[in-house]
Amino acid sequence: MNKCELHSVGKHIEAKYRRRTAESQKHIEAAQKWLPGGDTRRVSYYFPYPTFMHKGEGCYLFDCDGNKYLDLVNNYTSLIHGHAHPRVVEAATVAIKNGMVLGAPVELQYRHAEHLCSRIPSLEVVRYCNCGTEATMFAMRTARAYKGRHTILKMDGGYHGGHEFAQVNIYADTDAESFPRVCADPWIPPGVLNDILVIPFNDLDAAEDVLKKNNERIAAVMMEPCLGAAGGINPKPGYLQGMRELTRRYDVLLIYDEVMSFRYHTGGIQAAEGVQPDLTALGKIIGGGIPVGAFGGRREIMALYDPTHPRPIFHSGTFSGNSIAMAAGLATMETYDESAIERLNRLGERLARGFKGALNGLGIKAQVLGRGSTVNVHWLTETPDNAKVTMQGYLSTSELLRLFHLEMMNRGIYTAPRALYVLSTPMADKEIETAISAFKSTLSVLKPYIADQFPRLLTD
Numbered sequence: 381m382n383k384c385e386l387h388s389v390g391k392h393i394e395a396k397y398r399r400r401t402a403e404s405q406k407h408i409e410a411a412q413k414w415l416p417g418g419d420t421r422r423v424s425y426y427f428p429y430p431t432f433m434h435k436g437e438g439c440y441l442f443d444c445d446g447n448k449y450l451d452l453v454n455n456y457t458s459l460i461h462g463h464a465h466p467r468v469v470e471a472a473t474v475a476i477k478n479g480m481v482l483g484a485p486v487e488l489q490y491r492h493a494e495h496l497c498s499r500i501p502s503l504e505v506v507r508y509c510n511c512g513t514e515a516t517m518f519a520m521r522t523a524r525a526y527k528g529r530h531t532i533l534k535m536d537g538g539y540h541g542g543h544e545f546a547q548v549n550i551y552a553d554t555d556a557e558s559f560p561r562v563c564a565d566p567w568i569p570p571g572v573l574n575d576i577l578v579i580p581f582n583d584l585d586a587a588e589d590v591l592k593k594n595n596e597r598i599a600a601v602m603m604e605p606c607l608g609a610a611g612g613i614n615p616k617p618g619y620l621q622g623m624r625e626l627t628r629r630y631d632v633l634l635i636y637d638e639v640m641s642f643r644y645h646t647g648g649i650q651a652a653e654g655v656q657p658d659l660t661a662l663g664k665i666i667g668g669g670i671p672v673g674a675f676g677g678r679r680e681i682m683a684l685y686d687p688t689h690p691r692p693i694f695h696s697g698t699f700s701g702n703s704i705a706m707a708a709g710l711a712t713m714e715t716y717d718e719s720a721i722e723r724l725n726r727l728g729e730r731l732a733r734g735f736k737g738a739l740n741g742l743g744i745k746a747q748v749l750g751r752g753s754t755v756n757v758h759w760l761t762e763t764p765d766n767a768k769v770t771m772q773g774y775l776s777t778s779e780l781l782r783l784f785h786l787e788m789m790n791r792g793i794y795t796a797p798r799a800l801y802v803l804s805t806p807m808a809d810k811e812i813e814t815a816i817s818a819f820k821s822t823l824s825v826l827k828p829y830i831a832d833q834f835p836r837l838l839t840d
């Protein structure tokens with residue numbers, strides 16, 4: 381197939397997308413008048429324009445043209461029971477009717493905290509904030525205050541939200557010859573860069589080297605136990621235990637960002653892997669769909685927030701611990717018990733197996749990484765074990781990712797453009813089969829394009 385015909389594969393996909401989503405096109409044009417680019421969240425924008433959704437029900441979404449989608453985004457992992465789960469709606473409604481935020485402590489806060497601490501072994505006490513970004517920001521601040529040092533060691537390509545310190549190396553340093561350099565957009569102040577060090581994920585030697593040379597200035601290592609936004613990169617066997625050992629040996633705190641990964645196990649990845657960090661940042665599902673963040677850990681460290689402490693850390697937040705998030709989050713977690721988690725994780729494994737089968741059947745090489753209820757597809761010939769490899773893959777296959785995403789949308793499957801697939805509990809075997817079948821058909825449509833543009837991804 382020549383380039384001209386190939387171009388027509390993409391053209392065909394895009395034309396179909398435009399035909400199905402005429403109302404969304406009108407919305408984006410109207411929105412551009414009031415919102416820069418017509419959107420207010422980077423990840424929900426894609427070209428030629430995003431579909432405007434109208435309603436969510438269980439594991440389905442309906443767009444403003446009346447198209448129905450199986451929702452495999454689940455608001456980027458924050459929804460575990462899909463949309464409008466009756467028990468969550470009921471709990472949130474009661475909270476709304478009782479006054480949404482009372483400007484005072486309420487029982488729901490310590491009930492929610494009690495629930496979290498009973499699930500996560502390392503969590504003795506917690507504080508609430510409004511999103512995962514705040515949770516990681518406060519966790520870093522806590523470590524700095526406790527250790528009396530300023531530097532945070534983070535993973536190259538690790539994502540911890542939108543605050544300045546989290547923005548350093550959110551994109552892995554793909555130009556690095558060997559070791560990642562500290563890098564960020566030019567508007568991140570140099571003072572911030574001075575207090576961050578980076579290492580590649582899954583590399584204990586690199587961690588030891590940096591910790592040994594800098595431990596007197598490092599307050600904490602901040603890491604996701606499985607790199608989420610970087611493509612679902614799992615830790616190698618022994619890596620998490622090794623990082624725990626090293627952080628103890630070099631006397632720095634270990635902070636886990638389980639904002640995304642808490643959904644995989646009743647007590648997060650830390651419980652699944654038997655590793656106890658000193659501090660943990662949480663968000664997403666613990667609010668049941670309402671904005672929330674939490675950070676906590678050892679009582680002795682978190683005592684820095686006790687008002688009776690001689691020099692407490694100032695932490696407030698107008699909406700921290702608001703009743704709606706506490707009520708919706710508690711109802712969500714109570715209905716997401718061990719058996720619900722296991723069931724959903726099994727469905728996730730089935731989806732990953734189905735995707736692998738479809739790729740093998742069509743003679744196409746890609747890496748399907750999965751952990752529990754999330755699946756990531758990487759257009760790579762080898763399994764990525766750090767964020768640099770993932771990022772190189774994303775950059776070199778961005779048009780393939782875009783077309784794949786649009787064609788899945790054309791087939792009624794809503795996914796994240798970066799080939800992340802997120803499950804929710806209203807799903808059953810039927811939905812998994814639907815997703816696998818759409819994946820297979822999309823692969824068939826794109827195979828000629830892949831053959832021409834990425835022959836390395838074909839097995840024959």
Ligand SMILES: Cc1ncc(COP(=O)(O)O)c(C=O)c1O
Nearest residue numbers: 511512513539540541639640663
């Ligand atoms: C691991 C991780 N940490 C932090 C955040 C930031 O959370 P939020 O978007 O609620 O600020 C996210 C969001 O995707 C995340 O995945």
